[in-house]
Amino acid sequence: MKINPYILSLGLIPLSPLVHAQSDGGKPQDGGKERASREAGARMLPDLRAFTATGEPLRVRELCDGKYTVLSSGCLTCPLFHQTYSEIEAAHADFSGKDVQFFYFYKALRHPELEGYLQAQNMSERLLQLAEAREKLGTKVSWIADTIDDSMRLGLNANSQSVYLISPEGEIVYSSGRIDREGLRSALTKAVGATENVTSIAELKLPVVTRPARLVNEESATGVVRPEGLTILAIEPGKPDETYLVKLRAEGDGALLKTGTGRLFLGFYPDPIHDVHWNNLGEPMRYKLTLPEGISATPAEGSASKGPGDSDTLPRQFWVDVTSTEPGGEIKLQLDYFGCTSTLCMALTHEYTIQLKAENRGARTYGMNRVDRRGGGNSNRPTGAPSGRSSSGGRQIGAMDTDKDGSVSFEEMRVMAAERRGESFDLERFRVRFKSMDKNKDGTLSAEELGSAPRGNRREGQ
Numbered sequence: 001m002k003i004n005p006y007i008l009s010l011g012l013i014p015l016s017p018l019v020h021a022q023s024d025g026g027k028p029q030d031g032g033k034e035r036a037s038r039e040a041g042a043r044m045l046p047d048l049r050a051f052t053a054t055g056e057p058l059r060v061r062e063l064c065d066g067k068y069t070v071l072s073s074g075c076l077t078c079p080l081f082h083q084t085y086s087e088i089e090a091a092h093a094d095f096s097g098k099d100v101q102f103f104y105f106y107k108a109l110r111h112p113e114l115e116g117y118l119q120a121q122n123m124s125e126r127l128l129q130l131a132e133a134r135e136k137l138g139t140k141v142s143w144i145a146d147t148i149d150d151s152m153r154l155g156l157n158a159n160s161q162s163v164y165l166i167s168p169e170g171e172i173v174y175s176s177g178r179i180d181r182e183g184l185r186s187a188l189t190k191a192v193g194a195t196e197n198v199t200s201i202a203e204l205k206l207p208v209v210t211r212p213a214r215l216v217n218e219e220s221a222t223g224v225v226r227p228e229g230l231t232i233l234a235i236e237p238g239k240p241d242e243t244y245l246v247k248l249r250a251e252g253d254g255a256l257l258k259t260g261t262g263r264l265f266l267g268f269y270p271d272p273i274h275d276v277h278w279n280n281l282g283e284p285m286r287y288k289l290t291l292p293e294g295i296s297a298t299p300a301e302g303s304a305s306k307g308p309g310d311s312d313t314l315p316r317q318f319w320v321d322v323t324s325t326e327p328g329g330e331i332k333l334q335l336d337y338f339g340c341t342s343t344l345c346m347a348l349t350h351e352y353t354i355q356l357k358a359e360n361r362g363a364r365t366y367g368m369n370r371v372d373r374r375g376g377g378n379s380n381r382p383t384g385a386p387s388g389r390s391s392s393g394g395r396q397i398g399a400m401d402t403d404k405d406g407s408v409s410f411e412e413m414r415v416m417a418a419e420r421r422g423e424s425f426d427l428e429r430f431r432v433r434f435k436s437m438d439k440n441k442d443g444t445l446s447a448e449e450l451g452s453a454p455r456g457n458r459r460e461g462q
Contacts, residue, residue, distance in 0.1 A: 081160055
């Protein structure tokens with residue numbers, strides 16, 4: 001059953017204030033005392049904000065207070081989460097009777113564009129995506145939603161399938177960058193004791209979620225070929241609280257980010273969460289760029305070819321050559337189109353600001369901006385970072401990147417470092433080391449960041 005997008009967001013009406021409570025981005029609320037405690041070694045749950053599946057704001061500490069709590073990240077576009085969430089469901093079936101509570105927290109999309117899904121623009125859309133994920137995966141575990149500014153993802157340094165066990169006192173007693181059956185069950189058993197039954201995955205009778213095919217990457221009447229190694233750019237909608245039926249995605253090549261002069265990819269996508277299609281009986285969509293002094297673009301405006309039939313849902317894609325006197329500028333974009341849902345069809349205009357810098361939300365276009373194992377392109381590469389073709393960082397990523405997303409998370413690196421160092425592993429020293437290597441502060445390490453770490457002290461985090 002398709003979720004009605006207008007239950008939470010009717011037409012182009014701004015959202016309710018309920019879903020606009022500001023996140024603190026994971027920053028502690030009680031100041032230096034807590035920071036000192038955490039720096040001294042206590043792994044306490046940060047003071048994070050989230051929302052219930054129905055849009056009620058909550059504090060994660062209050063949710064976890066007094067009970068052992070399992071938190072697992074997830075979204076609609078992470079194939080690895082879809083393949084392994086059944087282990088969370090099985091643990092829930094066995095340990096919820098021991099007063100352990102379980103929650104998935106719905107986060108920013110891991111792979112925008114996969115199966116057509118786009119990053120949620122506001123909390124209303126994130127809650128719609130959450131509802132679709134819950135239905136698609138047939139979960140029994142409850143869901144909560146990360147804030148639109150990623151309080152939980154940033155505060156927990158979470159990737160696309162991170163798992164945390166929180167004690168009744170609010171301490172993170174177990175964490176993993178991937179859903180690991182043995183590791184999670186061992187931590188739960190240590191915390192609350194063994195269970196009489198061990199539920200098998202087959203007993204759960206969950207839906208079969210197949211791994212999606214990679215996105216089509218070829219020249220067509222409405223699309224363009226995109227080379228690997230493009231970087232997802234930060235964009236700001238002019239009116240984020242409104243419903244944009246069609247959404248912009250922007251990417252840039254390495255030259256554009258490093259010098260300000262390079263190729264800019266513009267993609268315009270009907271958002272499936274709103275069941276949108278193009279109206280090919282009207283005028284085709286158009287974009288127009290407004291350029292500040294010092295930046296030029298060719299073409300500065302363009303019109304798409306119409307898709308097949310009276311309507312379609314294919315993206316409209318363009319290449320723009322940008323010339324700038326310096327990197328990091330901003331470009332204004334206006335989008336005009338006819339968009340239709342099952343309940344409306346109208347001419348619409350949306351505005352965006354495109355920032356010529358990396359978005360850095362831990363996202364990659366599926367199969368199109370992966371890291372070359374020899375140290376090539378990376379969608380989370382910091383602005384101006386080199387794309388060397390034979391760095392040692394590329395070789396290191398291949399060993400540590402257990403979820404094969406092209407980068408190394410804190411947990412992936414911690415697991416390997418702990419295994420190699422054994423009893424001599426120092427978590428706090430590792431934490432400091434990881435932060436020093438994470439130059440763009442996105443919570444993951446690219447091939448370039450690994451390759452540029454000082455060789456005299458490079459023992460995976462030690």
